[in-house]
Amino acid sequence: LSVLPTRAGLVPFTLHPELKEQLSPLSGVSCPVDVTCQNQHFREPMLVTHRGLSGPSMLQISSYWQPGDTLSVNLLPTQRIHEDLLALRQQKPQSTVAHYLAQYLPKRFAQAYNELHGWTGPLQGYKNSDLEQVAETLGQWQIKPAGTEGYRTAEVTLGGVDTRQLSSKTMAVLERPNLYFIGEVVDVTGHLGGHNFQWAWASGVAAGNDA
Incomplete structure (x- = not known):
């Protein structure tokens, strides 16, 4: 297999x-x-x-x-960052990137991220290209x-028995109908939210009912 x-x-x-x-x-x-x-x-x-x-x-x-x-x-992800910064510079020239970040990010994170990139001084000192760079850094870190x-610490295992070799109804090996594979041993991985538990139970029931 x-x-x-x-x-x-x-x-x-x-x-x-x-x-x-x-x-x-x-x-x-x-x-x-x-x-x-x-x-x-x-x-x-x-x-x-x-x-x-x-x-x-x-x-x-x-x-x-x-x-x-x-x-x-x-x-x-919910902000139009470049437009926000341009508007803030026009409305409040003495405001800073740190002030902007503090509106949307946890205070500690906003301060540390601002310091990490050295964004100092009022926005009136930033050119359009500077604000574009700031926006790109925030939007595409x-x-x-x-x-x-x-x-x-992993929640699942990726990979495993190739599903193309198994019956999707019974989980039996197509060429060995008395051999079954279920759950995490099969190359099926779901997102967070109980999908992997559901797959384990459902595939187990399918195999058990057929066997």
């Missing part, structure tokens, strides 16, 4: 030392983001941990991420994880 390569899925990311050190003081801080990788995206909370990044958005995208891939994180935490 063909068995597709297995690895940990729905799992937190670890970070390279420099970014890990920069973000480690924010451990425990969560904020809603939109994360994209491999043409997949999830708009759910991101959690900073002492090891790296977790939370529903990171767990979900980890099932599509491959080693070496870069994550694109929109920290303000590029993160290349060092890896994942692996099976120790």
Whole structure:
């Protein structure tokens, strides 16, 4: 039987030392983001941990991420960031990027992220191109994880027995009708929210009823 390569899925990311050190003081801080990788995206909370990044958005995208891939994180997915900054500069020239971030992000995260990128001084000192760069950084924060935490904290296993060899009604091997594979051993992985439990139970019932 063909068995597709297995690895940990729905799992937190670890970070390279420099970014890990920069973000480690924010451990425990969560904020809603939109994360994209491999043409997949999830708009759910991101959690900073002492090891790296977790939370529903990171767990979900980890099932599509491959080693070496870069994550694109929109920290303000509900905002038109560039337009916001242009309007704020016109209405309140003495306001800062930090003031803007504090409206939408947890205070600790907003302050640390602002310091990380060195956004200082009033907005009246920023050119249009400067604000465009700020907006791009906030809307497309590029993160290349060092890896994942692996099976120790993973919720599922990716890969497994190729479904093309199994009956979708009975879970029996097409060429060996008395041999069944169910649940996580099969190359089926669901999103968060109980889908993997449901798959385990449903595939088990299907096989049990047939056997």
